[in-house]
Structures are given as structure tokens and as C-alpha cells.
Amino acid sequence: MKKFSVKNILPFLVMTAVFAFVFVVFSPEEAAAAWKKAGITPQGDLKNSKIYTDLANIVYMVTAVGGFWVILCLIFAGMKLSAAQGGNPQARTQGFVGILMAGLGVFIIVKAQTIAGWFAGFGA
Template identity: 45%
Template sequence: MKKYVGILATLMILFSFIFITSPNEVAAEGANVTNALKESGITNTGKMDGVYKDLNGVVYFVMALGGFWIVGMLVWGGMTLAGSGGNPQKRTEGFIKLSLVLVGAYIIFKAYDIAGWATGLGA
């Protein structure tokens, strides 16, 4: 095992010397990135209103799908609980399914707040 670790370390050092260049070498070659977006034809419109509107629609769509999923899982958990027939393991399985549905329903209910929190990270 030690033999393979030594070989791997040697290959990593060799790779770093061959393939990784320092920023000074790139700067010496004349790389200019100050106008890179403009030179590539990408223009900044500065308008993000459409993106937020689209993402808002996506969040509502995911919440709607989650609502249907919750109903299905409630039925499945209820059927497991009702069909347990006195079997304690099946009864416990039904209660676990129903409790996880409640946790998932709370997360879906809070999806709009979670998405708002996630978009606020970049601000």
C-alpha cells in the first residue's frame, strides 16, 4: 500500500509541475481579461426582473407538485397503518411514513421562504 501512495504522490507532484502554470506566467504571455466579456460579444443588460419572475413560477410549480405528492404519501402511509393488522412493525412503519409526510409538508410549505433565503445570499 505504501508503494502505491508514494507513486501517487510522485505523479501528483509531476502533474502540478507540468500542467499547472502560475499567474505570473499567464500574465507574461499577455493575457488581458479586463474587456473579456465585451470582446466575446456578451453584453450586460442589468435587468434581472424576468429571471426572478421565472424562478418565482418554478417555486410555485414545485410547491404544487409537492402538494400532490403529500396527498399521495398520506394515502400510502394511511394504507400501511390501516393494513397493519395488529403487526407492530407495520404499525410503526405507518406512523413513520405519516410523520415524515408531515415533515415534508412543512418543508414544502416553507419552500417560498427557503427560496427567498437562498436568493438573499447573493445580495
């Protein structure tokens, strides 16, 4: 197996932090104003281009696939937790962490609609 070190993971962590910072700091209106100031303008008629319908369909697909994935993760974590009744504390912890991560996945799936709306605000 490949060993992971902080040196190998650091670029990923930095890019993730920058991406999260941009989500927190900039609103869609500020980003659109910055784009216009830089000379970037939307081309064509976005209202009638059906791009919003396509984005909505993608969000629905991600929600459906993510929902099935969360159900499978909950089943797997429940099986792990159920099998740990014999006194294996590591397997018990893995089961609880699996259930917690499935809950986090549900939260992200629910927030996908908000994130997609944030991106759709750029073209308005």
C-alpha cells in the same frame, strides 16, 4: 442489494452538514458583501431580467408537485396503518413514520418560499 456503510454515506453527511451550516450562519447581505469583496458582481439589470418571475414559477411548480406527492404519501401511509390493525407492530410503525415524514415534507414545501427568497436576496 447494495449495502450501505458509514464509510459510503460519510461524504454525503459532511456535505449536508456544511450546506446546513452555511444556511444558518450567513445571511444574504453577508454573502453579497463577500461576493463583492471577491470581485463578483451581478451582470446586467436583475430587476428587469424576469429571473425573479421565473424563480417564483419554479417555486409554485415545486409546491404543486410536492403537494400531490404528500397527498399520495399520506394515502399510502394511511393504508399501511389501516392494514396493521391485525397486530403487526412493524407495519403499524411504518404507517406512523410515513405520516410523520409526510408532515415533514409539508413543512419543507412551505419553507421552499423562504429558501427561494434567501437565494433571490443574493442579486439585490
